[in-house]
Amino acid sequence: MADKLFNDTFDLPDINHMNKIVTLKDIAKALNLSISTISKALNDSYEISEDTKKKVLSYAKYHHYSPNRMAKGLKEGKSRSIGVVVCSLENNFVAQMLDGIDSYSSNKSYQIIIMQSKESAQQEIACLDLLYAGGVDGILISPASQTVDFSYLVTLQKAGLPVVLFDRLSDHIDTHKVGADNFRGAYDATVHLIDNGYKNIAHLNTNTILSIATERLNGYKQALYDRNITYRPELLRSCDYSNPKKLHQDLEAAIHYYMSLEVRPDAIFTATDQISTRCLALLNKMGYHVPGDVALIGFTNTDLADALNPALSTVNQPAFEMGQIAASKLISLIEAKIPVTEFETIMLETKVNVRASTQK
Amino acid sequence: MADKLFNDTFDLPDINHMNKIVTLKDIAKALNLSISTISKALNDSYEISEDTKKKVLSYAKYHHYSPNRMAKGLKEGKSRSIGVVVCSLENNFVAQMLDGIDSYSSNKSYQIIIMQSKESAQQEIACLDLLYAGGVDGILISPASQTVDFSYLVTLQKAGLPVVLFDRLSDHIDTHKVGADNFRGAYDATVHLIDNGYKNIAHLNTNTILSIATERLNGYKQALYDRNITYRPELLRSCDYSNPKKLHQDLEAAIHYYMSLEVRPDAIFTATDQISTRCLALLNKMGYHVPGDVALIGFTNTDLADALNPALSTVNQPAFEMGQIAASKLISLIEAKIPVTEFETIMLETKVNVRASTQK
DNA sequence: TATAAAAACGCAAACGATTGCGTGAATCTC
C-alpha cells in the first residue's frame, strides 16, 4: 500500500507492467487486431482509423511497448547508432568533445559506440573494422597520432558509410571536417608570449603528420615572423605521445635539451593537451620555476588550469561545441536522401586564457 | 602498381573487396549451396563436411563476411552490448573506470553504450529506459548522487536484465557490486593527517545517501576515535555536486564557514574527486596557503595531482581495475546458464599518495 | 545383397518490425 502510494506520486515512467517485454504480436493478440495494424497505428498511418489508433497507443503506452531495436534495425538496414573513434577516454579534452557528441546524438536518438585507438593506427583500424561490422550508421573519428594512411577510412566511405573527422583533420579524405582554428590559437598564444616580453620561445609539438601539428607550428612561426623574431629551429622539439611513458621520456629529454642551450628559451608553447600538463608537472619536478625560469602556455582544456602550479595559461578549444557540430554533420550525412558530394570544413575559434604561468 | 605493392605489405585487413556488404545469401549463391549450409559451416557445425567448411570459410574471409549484428541479435534475443550509466564523462576518475570496462568488454566482444546521468535521478531513469528499450544485455551503473530510489533498477533486474553496481554502491538492490574500500581509504587519509600533526581535521563530503559518502565519513570518524581526537560535528560539511555551479557555491560557503570558526581546521579531508580538486582551486583563489593555512587531502584519481599547487595528497582508487572487474561480473551474469541468486560485493583497496599538500 | 546407420546438405520456421497490396465493408454518387 505504501509502495503503491509512493509509485503514484512518482513523476516517472510507471514500471509496474514491465514484467515482460511486449511486442507487436502481443498487442495484436490482446486487442484482437493484426500485427500490421498495430505497426501502422503506432506509426500513425493514414490507413488506420483514429479510434483504433487511440486504443493501440494507450495499450502500448500502458504496457511500455518499445520497438525492438534489432528488428527495426534489421528491417531498415540502419542501427541508429554511430561509432566514435578517439585516441583515449582518459583525456579531459576528449571527454568534453564526447559530451558534445553525446548531447546532440541523444537528442536525435542515436546511440554512440565509443572506441579508443590509443594513438595506434593499427588499433584504429581494428576499431573501424568492429564498428563497420557492427553496423553503425556512420563514423565520427579523431585519428590516432600515428595514423598516416587514411585509405581504410576512404574505403569505408566508398562502401557507403558516412564519415566525419573532428578535432584532428586530414587532407587525405574528402568529407565533412570539424576542427579548431589551430593556426590562430597558436598564433595568439605566441603573440601573447612575445607581447609579455618573452623573446626566446620554444615550441613543443607532436611527432604526427596530422595537420593539427603543422597548423600550430605555422601559427607559431607566423607570430614570430610578424613580430620580427627570428625562428630558431633548435627551439622546436617534438614528442611521441603514443603512450604516457614515451611522452615522459621525450618531454624530459626536450627540457634537458632546452636548458642546455647557450641561449635558453624563456618561454615554452606546448601544442597539445597532454604535453602541456605533463610539461608543467615535469618542470616542477625538475626544479624549474614557472614562469621565473621559463614561462609556459599550452593547448589544453583541463578545468584544473587554475589549480595548477602555477595557474596555467592555456589555449582553449570549444570542445563541447566541436563534438556537437561534428555529430550534427554526421547525422545530416546519414539522413541525407541523396548522396552528398559537397563537403565543408568547419573551423571553430580558440581562446587564450592568460594565467600566472606567463606573467613575469 | 605502387598502390598494390603498398597494400601487399600492409599487415592489416585487406579491404579491396569491401564494396558491398556480403551476407549468407550472397555466399550461398556464389558457392551454389544453401543459406543454412553456409551458416552451419561458419559456425563449425558437425553437420557440414570439412571440405565444404574450408570452401565457405575461405570465401567468407576473402569477401570479409561478418554476420549482421542486427539479424543475429534479433535471432538470439541478445545484442552483445552492455549499457553503462555514469554521472559524467568529464571526470577523470570515471574515464579511468570506463577504460577498464571497455578493455574487458572489448575482449569479450561486447559493445558498450555509455550514458550520463549528470547526477540527476530523473535523467538516470531516462538513461536506463533507453538502454532497456535499446536491448542491451546488461547494465553497469554507478548511480547518480541524487538517486534515492532504486526501485526502477530493481524492476529492470526482475524483468531479467542483469545489473551490476560499481563505484557507488547501494543496499537497496541485491546484485553484484564492485567498489573501493572507502572506509579504509578515508581512515588512512585521516590517520595520515593526524600522524603529521594535524588536530582539527575538517571533512567535506557530499549530500548523497550513497554508501560511498557514509563509509568515508565513518572511516574519518573511526580514525579520529582511534587516535583519541574528539569528533567535532561542526567540522563536517557537505556539498551538492549535482552541477559545477552548485558545487562551487557550496564549497565557497563551506570554506568561509570553516575559516570563521573559533578553532579553525588545520586540515581538510575531501571525500570525492570533484570536491578535492575544486576545493584546492578555491583555497588558492581565496588566498589561503596550502598546507600553511590548511592542509588538504582528498579522494581523487587525477593524474595532475603532482602538477597542482601544491602537489595534492590523494586517496587513489583502482579505477581501471574496478571497471574491469565490474564488466567481468556483469558479463558472467549475462552468460550464466542458470539464474544467479548469490551475489557478491567486491571491495578494492585504496592507496594514499602523500604529496606536498599535507606536509607542514 | 538387403538393410541399417551415418554423413552432408536443404527446407522452412522463427526472431520483431515494416509495407505494398488485396479485400470486405461502409459511404458516396447520380
Added chain:
DNA sequence: GAGATTCACGCAATCGTTTGCGTTTTTATA
C-alpha cells in the same frame, strides 16, 4: 438502388541469421 469510392484492416514478403528436422546419398553391417 447499382456502381464507384473511400475506409480500415489483414495477408504475406522481407531484412539476415539460426536451427530442428527431413531428405538424399554414401558407407557400414549382417
